[in-house]
Amino acid sequence: MAGVTPKTVSRALNDAPHVSKAVRQKVKEAAAELDYHPNLAAQSLIARRSYLIGLTYERPSPSYVVDLQNGALGRLEDGRYRLVVLPFNHVASRPEELGRLLLRAGLDGILLAPPACDQPALLDMLERHNLPYGRITPHSELDRGIVVTMDEAAAGQDVAAHLLSLGHRRIGIILGDPSHAASLGRMEGYRRAFGDAGAPIDERLVVTGDFTYDVGYRAARELLAQSPRPTAILAQNDDMAAAAIAAARDLGLAVPGDLSVAGFDNSEVSRTAWPQLTTVNQPVRQMAWDAADRLIAALDGKSDVSGSQRRDHAHELLVRASTAPPAN
Amino acid sequence: MAGVTPKTVSRALNDAPHVSKAVRQKVKEAAAELDYHPNLAAQSLIARRSYLIGLTYERPSPSYVVDLQNGALGRLEDGRYRLVVLPFNHVASRPEELGRLLLRAGLDGILLAPPACDQPALLDMLERHNLPYGRITPHSELDRGIVVTMDEAAAGQDVAAHLLSLGHRRIGIILGDPSHAASLGRMEGYRRAFGDAGAPIDERLVVTGDFTYDVGYRAARELLAQSPRPTAILAQNDDMAAAAIAAARDLGLAVPGDLSVAGFDNSEVSRTAWPQLTTVNQPVRQMAWDAADRLIAALDGKSDVSGSQRRDHAHELLVRASTAPPAN
DNA sequence: CTATTTTATGTCAACGTTTACCGATTCTCG
DNA sequence: CGAGAATCGGTAAACGTTGACATAAAATAG
Structure with a gap:
């Protein structure tokens, strides 16, 4: 920028005072021309x-990750903040x-999805270093x-x-990963x-999965092998519910004719499954949007990080085609 | 760090020479103790x-995004580089x-997924500003x-x-978004x-989708409304194939008994669908790993950005349960 | 035991901005 | 037309680290 000090450029671009309209205009045009951006x-x-805002999550279903990201990104849209993704597995065993x-x-701040949001040791560390954090669906230390x-x-x-x-009365239950507090809350x-x-609740009809399809499939087969067979399966997320449908079909059972299946999350798979879940x-x-909004x-x-920072979001039961009255 | 200059701390932590073992040790311990990290x-x-490495993509299926991310993150694992996600829709209409x-x-560099990787105007801009880029499955200007x-x-x-x-001879084809060059290549x-x-190829059996489930469903219904009905549907991605299965079922057709369906991508939905695609x-x-590797x-x-930078990855046909010989 | 090399530690400047301050010019109003 | 205020432009310093260079201390050679 010929004949203009960096300071003036800075002022012009930041709409700070002490710059004449003419100079500001000239600087802005030159900046646009050269695609100049301050370092x-x-x-x-x-x-x-x-x-930079971070987002941590752990091996969840793709649609959950994408929903998280899109929610957070929606709030960051002005481009001032950028989103860094930091997936990390097995937080429970190594929070530090x-x-x-x-x-x-x-x-500058971090968004914590489950189960990281429920690790007191992690929260301690973040606080010790004054790194603000937003917790998405935590289940402990809600303050x-x-x-x-x-x-x-x-x-x-x-x-x-x-x-x-x-x-339904004989209802099989497929739990999620026990290290996710959500699993306990739903149960x-x-x-x-x-x-x-x-x-x-018949405890023999309660099996533990880990929110993944494959483990969910095995769990469903286990439930369906019992006799009398359950007439419905309650899975703690949609991936495992989709697996339960597949397990039923592989045994020649119709859904929802012979077996009703309900999931959790309204993730993409709940709509791409047939029947829809x-x-x-x-x-x-x-x-995620809300957490990003308040973090920023x-x-x-x-706004202060302390104070009435909790906010509840409404859930909604979506009755679709995978559930019906039992056959008998 | 009492009694030690910043310079010495820097040298100690970076394993640079000119620091005694004793001092280096002391500095490293103190750094670990305080969780000190250089700014x-x-x-x-x-x-x-x-x-910072960027990753741009456009409204694709969640599992594709997650695969991209995980691939790139796998290479970045040492934590030296961080991944910033920058989804952006409708690149074709506004590449600048x-x-x-x-x-x-x-x-420092950017990974471009389709269709951004095929926008010459974008590549021009990046080159003008010396921002290195890695292109994942481009279809034009491969050099x-x-x-x-x-x-x-x-x-x-x-x-x-x-x-x-x-x-099969009466095969319906559901194309993806025409602005994705992949759509043309597959066709x-x-x-x-x-x-x-x-x-x-019966051109009346070729319909255009956009890689999404919903549009894929409508396209499939359109195909299945024709008579004689196609005996198979070739969808350009798995989401649309899953939609075709749903459309068939909603019409009372069995898959693969009455209709074979094939997808593309081996995304998660291809495994959670029933029958598996x-x-x-x-x-x-x-x-994505490879692109990140070479970008870094x-x-x-x-390595130089110029030169033999192209690399082909092998695809693999996965025959699963959604295809069978036609019924008649 | 001195001369020379090697090793350890410190000082200065620089990276590209912005904040704080200062002087110069222009404007406003009595 | 002159005093004060508002506006405009510029300079110095700082952010926290590292590269270049200088000096001091220790090790080695002759």
């Missing part, structure tokens, strides 16, 4: 922020390792940091109540619904 | 690199806008930048030949296979 490293150095990874990544939740137990209760109200809801219906909409996108508000000093 | 902005400023977004993001491809036409040929060899392969089998494995993960090699000066 972010230098800006970061002086502003003491990187304008994830902590070091996050601290080294030079982030720490920015918290976005849905009522997992109520959602579990709704879907279980749906099957019970259709008349709690199932118990309430069974209790309300005066129906006991009865499930519970977990508003992942909105929750905190970073920009528009 | 990345300052390092970036002096090194003139951000250690994406260019500006990428240039402003302060990246520009780092290129990772698979032979899309050969893959299309394989899957079409599979249906033809089963005896080219279909044509070759039909030509080899001496079977003409015959498809072509597109080694997205490996390609270029950034580290270990």
